Amino acid sequence: MGEVVFQLQHGKNTDYVKKGAWSPQEDKKLIDYIAKYRIWNRSQMPKFAGLSRTGKSCRLRWTNYLRPDLKRGPFSFEETQTVIRMYQSLGNRWSAIAKEVLSRTDNEIKNFYHTHLKKHLGGTKVEVKPKSRKKVKQIEMSTQKSL
DNA sequence: AAAACCTGCAACCGCTCATTT
DNA sequence: TAAATGAGCGGTTGCAGGTTT
Numbered sequence: 001m002g003e004v005v006f007q008l009q010h011g012k013n014t015d016y017v018k019k020g021a022w023s024p025q026e027d028k029k030l031i032d033y034i035a036k037y038r039i040w041n042r043s044q045m046p047k048f049a050g051l052s053r054t055g056k057s058c059r060l061r062w063t064n065y066l067r068p069d070l071k072r073g074p075f076s077f078e079e080t081q082t083v084i085r086m087y088q089s090l091g092n093r094w095s096a097i098a099k100e101v102l103s104r105t106d107n108e109i110k111n112f113y114h115t116h117l118k119k120h121l122g123g124t125k126v127e128v129k130p131k132s133r134k135k136v137k138q139i140e141m142s143t144q145k146s147l
Numbered sequence: 148a149a150a151a152c153c154t155g156c157a158a159c160c161g162c163t164c165a166t167t168t
Numbered sequence: 169t170a171a172a173t174g175a176g177c178g179g180t181t182g183c184a185g186g187t188t189t
Contacts, residue, residue, distance in 0.1 A: 020183095055175095064158085106178080111155070114156095149189105166175090167171105
């Protein structure tokens with residue numbers, strides 16, 4: 001429903017890039033492909049997997065939804081506490097927080113924060129994210145040590 | 148009953164950084 | 169060393185389903 005298909009012209013060949021929600025069939029193709037080949041080339045993978053999606057979209061779907069080690073459902077008390085603690089020390093470094101909250105993705109934590117925690121932590125001002133990832137690494141290292 | 152509004156979440160976009168050539 | 173390309177991240181959007189009026 002509401003699916004959008006974009007048509008890209010490349011000379012005589014026509015590639016269709018589908019957007020929007022993933023169907024169960026597409027999920028299965030992606031799971032089957034990754035189960036078979038594991039490592040993918042982002043630009044080539046969708047074509048070989050038989051998917052009309054961008055590699056970026058495939059990666060996102062896999063990491064945020066299809067990965068077998070992902071935990072679904074509501075956050076536990078412990079997970080919530082970890083997210084709050086890490087957010088207060090790291091700020092909006094969702095991927096770094098996700099490493100601490102096992103089996104949860106950065107996207108899931110980000111959504112969880114925006115929908116559940118933001119209103120409760122509204123007054124808690126946290127530093128703006130640093131631009132450089134080197135700085136982020138340094139912050140992460142120091143956080144690891146202090147924990 | 149249905150229209151309007153709200154909430155939660157999956158997915159996309161644009162940007163930065165890392166790696167390769 | 170610089171340019172091109174690939175990968176990852178955070179912000180934001182769009183929509184389905186639920187709730188309120």
